[in-house]
Amino acid sequence: MAVSLCTRFLGREFSSPLVLPAGILGMSYGSLQFAHDAGFGLVTSKSLSLEPRKGHEGPVVARFGGGILNSLGLCNPGIDAGLKEIEEFSCMVKAPVMVSLFATNRHDFEELAGRASDSAAVFIELNLSCPNVMDEFGIPLASSKELVADMVEGAVKYAKLPVVAKLSPNALDLPVIALAAQEAGAAAVSMINTLGPGLLIDTAVRKPVLAPRYGGISGPAVLPLALKLVHECVGRIKIPIIGMGGVSSADEAVQMLMAGASMVGVGSAVWLEGAQVLTRMNAGIRDYLERENFVSPDFIPKLERKNV
């Protein structure tokens, strides 16, 4: 049977269900191009803020048995320069970009969403959950349904593009937050952002490995949690989900689709497995579709809720 990786999401078609999540690569038009060439169907920019940000001093990444700890600190060239990079990427290649936006209050999200709407991006993603900046900005927005609703509502009001709300696994009741995002006008949600944050220690110097002390946890260790949370949310909301968290193989991507996601983010695996992992994953998903007689990823059956 002729199968295709072509995936439908929010009224558009993508060449693969695999999504480059915000924060991995995506800093410049070159790095968006790199991710596109690697095999992502949709690429997301670095989270852009109103002003440029240098991010944290290193070390900002560390490995452990279950994956990665990171605290890059939301480095980005600012909304104006960032949108120019997206523009330049879109001029080179006809491939869709999601622009990720990062702010700490509704007013800034409104401003960013308005500016991002006049760009080459096809979707806007709101980064509501980065734990790297908890020290600076207090409780993450994504942990409160009122705050999520407020940010999403503001962005949607000024956005001319579909708005995707990126949610954090650190919320006590994630389906309630997802529902709040939907009711505030989000076209989709993406989940999960990094877990934690967590701590790793260098025992020789007796200091935290990461310079900012704590970092978001990602990689294989968070996969089962991501699958469970996606599955939990999909039964409660009507809008589609971009599922991510520790996915690093074709089988795990299929698991994420089966759990209820419409597209699948792959982040930490770009480090742990190398960028070639995307080629292997696309080929593996195609093999699965052929073996199981599904025309495209859209036809992969969702796990029934009663089976849980």
Place this chain on the structure above:
Amino acid sequence: MSDRVTLKIKRIVDEGPSAASLYFDSDMKVLPGQFVMLTDYEEGERPFSVADADGSGICLTIKRMGPFSKRICSKKAGDLISLRGPFGNPFTLVSGVSLLVGGGAGIAPLYLLARGLIASGNRVIVVNGARTQDALLLGAWFGRLDADYRETAEDTGEKLSSVQLAARILEREKVGCVYAAGPELMMAALKDILPDIPYQFSFERYMKCGVGVCGSCACDPSGIRVCVEGPVFGREQIEKLSDFGVYKRDSTGARVPFRK
């Protein structure tokens, strides 16, 4: 499963007034051109090319530039330094007459390369260049190798730049491959004078993660990453770059033009 080793400095040796070499006992397997990410957990983490490695020890030669490198160069034997790596794509050893061109601290990774090329039976010509005489590094190291070693400083003697000296050598030697490391503008000028022969340049750009995820060191337009596909790029890759010798990116990702 940690990817880092924290080691005591075995020995630290001043290399003239402008640099120091740090020696560690380590079985780290390093290929010429590869780098490590180094931190002392005081402030920041930076990439450094490995100057020498033999399976039981490694040596990093670090130039005193900003606060970070000055602090590292002032460490004492016994102080702890934490390393991740080795990372990156190494130099590929090509048979034939090899011309190695180093500018400033760029000479460091060329030492390990020269040892490798000589061990595999190649004639090696080394051009070591710096702005000033006292910034020339590792002359004594190269002097002990079976290599044709030349050095030039822009404030001494004929006042040639490394590129000018390389051009003279290329006029009379049939060079098989040119290897360079140093300031990007030096390498861009070198590229302009090279005949139609293979070359490999080691890039130095702002790096944050060192492992290919943050995107800080991606080159335009293809996004090849200095930390993974580089730091050593070959002629085919370099000819396709639009930013080589034109601009780099800072820690925010903003473009910073090179000052000619």
